[in-house]
Amino acid sequence: MLDILIKGGMVIDGIGQQAFQADVGVAEGHIAVISQHAGQKAVHSIDAQGLHVAPGxxxxxxxxxxxxxxxxxxxxxxxxxxxxxxxxxxxxxxxxxxxxxxxxxxxxxxxxxxxxxxxxxxxxxxxxxxxxxxxxxxxxxxxxxxxxxxxxxxxxxxxxxxxxxxxxxxxxxxxxxxxxxxxxxxxxxxxxxxxxxxxxxxxxxxxxxxxxxxxxxxxxxxxxxxxxxxxxxxxxxxxxxxxxxxxxxxxxxxxxxxxxxxxxxxxxxxxxxxxxxxxxxxAAATWLSTALPHWTRVGGAEALVERMNDAQLRAELQRDWQQNRLEWDNRIGVRDWNDAIISDFPKRPDLLGKSIAEIAQSEGKDPLETVFDLIIASKGLADCILFxxxxxxxxxxxxxxxxxxxxxxxxxxxxxxLGQRKAHPRNYGTFPRVLGRYVREEKTLTLEQAIKKMTSMSANRFGLTGRGVIREGAWADLVLFDANTVNDIATYTSPHTYPTGISYVIVNGRIVIERGQHTGVLAGSVL
Ligand SMILES: [Zn+2]
The missing domain is CATH 3.20.20.140 (Metal-dependent hydrolases)
Known part of the structure; x- marks a missing residue:
């Protein structure tokens, strides 16, 4: 008797071979059978017609x-x-x-x-x-x-x-x-x-x-x-x-x-x-303080805030910024402050989603001076998103x-x-975005290539034996998705939004997402 039988889906094995139609049976946390017509009985039967079945x-x-x-x-x-x-x-x-x-x-x-x-x-x-x-x-x-x-x-x-x-x-x-x-x-x-x-x-x-x-x-x-x-x-x-x-x-x-x-x-x-x-x-997401040269952060957050309160240091930083000095190694790479958006700021929800340029303009200040002041006001903890x-x-x-x-x-x-900050949409959208935008719409990758990049490649690198692949005996970490509708919904302005098209997720042989809903099962392990 199987625990789960996934019937009629298109199986993508995770190692890059072309998808094929098969039933996948799960028992005791593992993939027990992959067959054209698995006849076994199962506690749960999932109709996967129209869906793809991939390694988690x-x-x-x-x-x-x-x-x-x-x-x-x-x-x-x-x-x-x-x-x-x-x-x-x-x-x-x-x-x-x-x-x-x-x-x-x-x-x-x-x-x-x-x-x-x-x-x-x-x-x-x-x-x-x-x-x-x-x-x-x-x-x-x-x-x-x-x-x-x-x-x-x-x-x-x-x-x-x-x-x-x-x-x-x-x-x-x-x-x-x-x-x-x-x-x-x-x-x-x-x-x-x-x-x-x-x-x-x-x-x-x-x-x-x-x-x-x-x-x-x-x-x-x-x-x-x-x-x-x-x-x-x-x-x-x-x-x-x-x-x-x-x-x-x-x-x-x-x-x-x-x-x-x-x-x-x-x-x-x-x-x-x-x-x-x-x-x-x-866009990247990181601490706002990374807009400044490394030496400003020596000694930790308190030392950073102290430096931001030093008028002479601020003047020096202004001069270096104007001259675009190389040792700044400024990852912001933007000379346009519209491209830096505040994503997290303790006790100031009004600042979330605003660009440095906007904040500077509304306060009638220079953008770099605004950065200094925001670092002081957030005690060095402000986060930003950088395009x-x-x-x-x-x-x-x-x-x-x-x-x-x-x-x-x-x-x-x-x-x-966990939903209070303006997070980067990658927290909710990374994998569906590759499948929707870069596979289906832009054809940057084939579906099989994309799945390999999401599964066996990382399993091999991190030594996760028996994961990242669909084969008999492997761990039953599986995802069932609709290749026609899978998509990221999260955006920079509305990041806390779940993706579409992910129907079932199985972890160690237990169903955690069922018809798009969380079952509350804590099936994960420390590997
Ligand atoms: Zn990093």
């Missing part, structure tokens, strides 16, 4: 670490068909917390009302396990948390003992369930690290068969050098590399795309264990065989604390 989507780049503690149902992800999220990205994981990282962690989590009750990776993962989560989670260890914990948030280099202390923290976290190291070398304090420091830490995860995932040092003026550094770290530490949310920011950098594609081709030709992930949007990329480059990168789909987003929900 694997999001290689998620930030749901904290949101999952607020809402374990993972609404905005599971409703896209995502069954596994890789969390702890961009150098920021909730664990392990030591030293000054405890206070930084508290500030971040206070934003969504989460109390920090854990310290180690093992303790954090236990909180996810009980009472459970709707999606599977693959935890990475964040370099910024490790470095902040051991060295604090200043621009300093580790002594040999401190380097050993960081490596020991990574080792402990790997033994407690970590699957790799993530860096956010664009952000403090990771930005202060040398390549050598990161190689030392990446070597440790390599010993455990882990991966090195990086939000590289620059995605604008120095993007090629930054990606080269990530590849060097992988080579020297002997670990697979995942370059996170690959993109090129700033109009004046768009011509770098040819060289970037050549780097990807070379990695592919040499069969290096290197991958990239990408979200299908031309800095080219649609053509998004499409070109998407077509490269090493590029997988990843959201760079979190599991959110329209109501409650």
């Amino acid at each position: 989507f694997i999001d290689p780049h998620a930030h749901s670490d904290y949101p999952l503690l607020v809402n374990r149902y993972a609404e905005s992800k599971i409703r896209q068909g995502v069954t596994t999220e890789v969390v702890g990205n961009c150098g920021f994981s909730p664990a392990p917390l030591v030293g000054e990282a405890v206070a930084e962690g508290r500030i971040r989590m206070a934003k969504i009302g989460v109390e920090v009750t854990w310290r180690s990776m093992g303790e954090y993962l236990d909180i996810l396990r009980k009472p459970g989560i709707a999606v599977n989670v693959v935890p990475l260890i964040g370099h910024n948390i490790i470095r902040g914990g051991v060295l604090g948030y200043d621009d300093v280099q580790p002594t040999p003992e401190q380097q050993v202390a960081m490596e020991r923290l990574v080792r402990e976290a790997m033994e407690q369930g970590g699957r790799g190291l993530s860096t956010g070398l664009f952000y403090p304090p990771g930005y202060y690290a040398t390549t050598e420091e990161v190689i030392g830490l990446a070597r440790v995860v390599g010993e455990y068969g882990g991966i090195y995932a990086s939000h590289v040092r620059s995605e604008s003026d120095l993007v090629l050098e930054a990606i080269a550094e990530a590849l060097e770290i992988g080579e020297k530490a002997a670990v697979p590399v995942e370059v996170s949310h690959v993109k090129i920011e700033g109009h004046h950098n768009y011509d770098k795309v040819d060289r970037l594609l050549a780097m990807m081709d070379e990695a592919q030709a040499k069969e290096l264990p290197v991958g990239f992930d990408q979200y299908p949007y031309t 800095t990329q080219s649609e053509e480059i998004v499409r070109t990168l998407m077509q490269h065989p090493l590029v997988a789909t990843g959201s760079d987003g979190s599991s959110l929900k329209p109501d409650g604390v």
